[in-house]
Amino acid sequence: MADILVLAEQQLGKLAKASLHAIGAAKILAEKTGGSFEVAVAGHGVAAVAQQLAGYGAAGVVALEHDALAQYTAQAYAQAFGNYAKASGARFVVTAATSIGKDCAPRIAARLGAGMAADIISIEGAAGALVYRRPMWAGNVIAHVKVNTPTVVVSVRPTDFPAAEATGSASPVQSQAASVDAGSLRMHYVGLEKVESSRPSLTDASVVVSGGRGLKEPANFALVEKLADTLGGAVGASRAVVDSGWVPNDWQVGQTGKVVAPKLYIAVGISGAIQHLAGMKGSRTIVAINKDADAPIFQVADYGLVADLFGVVPELTDKLAARKG
Amino acid sequence: MKILVTAKRVTDPYSKIVLKPDRSGIQTDNVEFKMNPFCEIAVEEALRLVDAAGGGEIVVVAVGDEEATKEVRTALAMGADRGYLIEADESKLDSDIVARILVALVAKESPDLVLLGKQAIDGDNNQVAQLTAEYLGWPQATFAYKVELTDGGKGAKVQREVDGGVETVQVSLPAVVTTDLRLNEPRYASLPGIMKAKKKPLETLSPADLGVDTALKVETVGFEPPPSRAAGVKVKTVDELIEKLATEAKAI
Numbered sequence: 001m002a003d004i005l006v007l008a009e010q011q012l013g014k015l016a017k018a019s020l021h022a023i024g025a026a027k028i029l030a031e032k033t034g035g036s037f038e039v040a041v042a043g044h045g046v047a048a049v050a051q052q053l054a055g056y057g058a059a060g061v062v063a064l065e066h067d068a069l070a071q072y073t074a075q076a077y078a079q080a081f082g083n084y085a086k087a088s089g090a091r092f093v094v095t096a097a098t099s100i101g102k103d104c105a106p107r108i109a110a111r112l113g114a115g116m117a118a119d120i121i122s123i124e125g126a127a128g129a130l131v132y133r134r135p136m137w138a139g140n141v142i143a144h145v146k147v148n149t150p151t152v153v154v155s156v157r158p159t160d161f162p163a164a165e166a167t168g169s170a171s172p173v174q175s176q177a178a179s180v181d182a183g184s185l186r187m188h189y190v191g192l193e194k195v196e197s198s199r200p201s202l203t204d205a206s207v208v209v210s211g212g213r214g215l216k217e218p219a220n221f222a223l224v225e226k227l228a229d230t231l232g233g234a235v236g237a238s239r240a241v242v243d244s245g246w247v248p249n250d251w252q253v254g255q256t257g258k259v260v261a262p263k264l265y266i267a268v269g270i271s272g273a274i275q276h277l278a279g280m281k282g283s284r285t286i287v288a289i290n291k292d293a294d295a296p297i298f299q300v301a302d303y304g305l306v307a308d309l310f311g312v313v314p315e316l317t318d319k320l321a322a323r324k325g
Numbered sequence: 326m327k328i329l330v331t332a333k334r335v336t337d338p339y340s341k342i343v344l345k346p347d348r349s350g351i352q353t354d355n356v357e358f359k360m361n362p363f364c365e366i367a368v369e370e371a372l373r374l375v376d377a378a379g380g381g382e383i384v385v386v387a388v389g390d391e392e393a394t395k396e397v398r399t400a401l402a403m404g405a406d407r408g409y410l411i412e413a414d415e416s417k418l419d420s421d422i423v424a425r426i427l428v429a430l431v432a433k434e435s436p437d438l439v440l441l442g443k444q445a446i447d448g449d450n451n452q453v454a455q456l457t458a459e460y461l462g463w464p465q466a467t468f469a470y471k472v473e474l475t476d477g478g479k480g481a482k483v484q485r486e487v488d489g490g491v492e493t494v495q496v497s498l499p500a501v502v503t504t505d506l507r508l509n510e511p512r513y514a515s516l517p518g519i520m521k522a523k524k525k526p527l528e529t530l531s532p533a534d535l536g537v538d539t540a541l542k543v544e545t546v547g548f549e550p551p552p553s554r555a556a557g558v559k560v561k562t563v564d565e566l567i568e569k570l571a572t573e574a575k576a577i
Binding site for chain 2: 011073074075078098099100102103104105106107108109110111114115116117118119131133134135136137138139140141142143144145146147148149184185186187188189190191192193194195203231239242243248249250255256258263264273274275281284285286287298300301302303304305306312315316319320323
């Protein structure tokens with residue numbers, strides 16, 4: 001039995017990329033503990049996802065199958081994963097801090113009597129004295145925490161751990177009935193309202209262009225979208241414009257929205273509140289365009305352009321398009 | 326309808342948070358404290374739901390230092406009926422202890438709903454509600470964007486903000502729900518409300534009074550400042566920006 005268990009995430013048979021970052025974290029943990037890791041995925045009819053997970057160097061992959069897992073719900077998934085983790089004797093349970101990870105992992109920790117370090121950005125120290133680093137106060141402080149229980153649950157911030165790369169070999173894959181007490185379930189999934197987009201997902205994109213209140217009106221958000229499309233990037237937003245209903249909620253970048261760390265982050269008309277910075281200051285290159293030279297965003301920008309965005313954003317878009325052509 | 330709601334005392338989200346030079350904690354001299362914004366939203370939602378249900382009772386709880394009594398009073402001033410301060414040294418708490426305190430209070434109060442903020446803006450752990458729900462064996466709906474009571478108050482339909490959009494789940498009560506940013510806009514406590522709050526029952530208990538073991542499962546052993554970025558430069562034109570992005574940053 002492997003001492004590290006990675007809980008992978010799938011939705012409608014599609015593996016979440018964030019799970020590869022969880023596997024990356026498990027590999028770091030395995031190196032420190034001299035152990036090995038196993039990967040579990042839960043759902044209904046997820047054999048194909050399990051096969052996909054077999055390419056990343058796990059000692060084994062297991063698909064936990066049950067009718068009740070056809071759609072994600074916290075109760076059923078916590079039972080399925082928690083009961084498997086208990087039976088497997090895993091000492092470390094690792095998952096990505098996605099919506100689902102945040103929703104489910106603490107329940108799994110409670111089932112296991114385990115302490116949980118949430119949204120960790122690194123694993124330090126040697127086996128027996130591991131310390132996890134995690135952001136507090138919207139990333140203004142980094143805390144070092146240790147977990148005192150025999151079993152440890154961690155959720156990892158995907159942007160801070162490398163995505164595991166395909167190893168070329170194949171782990172053994174098995175399928176088993178998940179241990180779920182269907183009679184105890186008092187919740188069910190009804191539906192998802194999703195804005196379809198052909199753009200890359202915000203958390204996976206290597207370029208993100210975000211817009212804020214400086215755009216003045218919802219129609220002007222098109223300037224941000226056009227720039228993003230020219231760069232083949234994803235579109236993000238500040239809390240203010242999401243609150244105002246200009247763009248969908250899942251475009252929000254920030255402490256309580258999405259945390260992104262693309263190669264290039266362009267903030268257009270965003271002042272740079274602490275909570276917004278929390279979601280993007282790990283980006284490799286940050287560009288800020290704002291007509292207010294004192295906007296806090298300039299404190300994290302590598303390149304700051306103090307100018308009227310209505311002039312420079314179209315100019316930037318046109319010139320970038322011309323470079324491509 | 327009876328609702329148990331939390332009200333955590335935290336640093337003002339707009340305060341500049343800086344570590345003390347010895348890194349033993351944050352500097353609190355110029356920092357204001359107030360109710361966690363997500364808890365404010367939870368208190369507001371409790372008030373709306375009890376109203377929608379045609380009446381009920383709202384019990385508010387803060388876990389923390391004696392100062393946290395202020396946040397209980399604020400919730401009472403907003404309209405909650407009774408409050409608890411579970412007095413404990415905040416530096417010796419973790420999410421799990423707080424969850425087990427809530428479990429003990431649920432045993433005492435038998436609420437239909439436990440409402441919490443999705444996370445506290447100081448710890449950013451986002452765990453207490455989920456731990457509580459699992460210990461209770463209850464369903465949960467986190468990151469709520471909209472909550473509607475259904476089936477004559479026996480259930481709730483909750484829209485949740487998730488990575489891919491807005492998800493709807495149906496839970497049967499009793500359940501645990503956490504609030505996200507856009508669920509509602511909390512009311513301000515009125516002056517009459519503040520006056521009335523002074524007379525509302527507020528009981529102070531310790532974790533031991535509730536039979537809660539306070540051994541830490543997760544322990545903070547140090548703090549460090551966040552990684553700093555090298556200072557950036559201002560560019561004057563779009564051409565200059567493109568040039569730097571291409572040659573210096575190699576970002577395009």
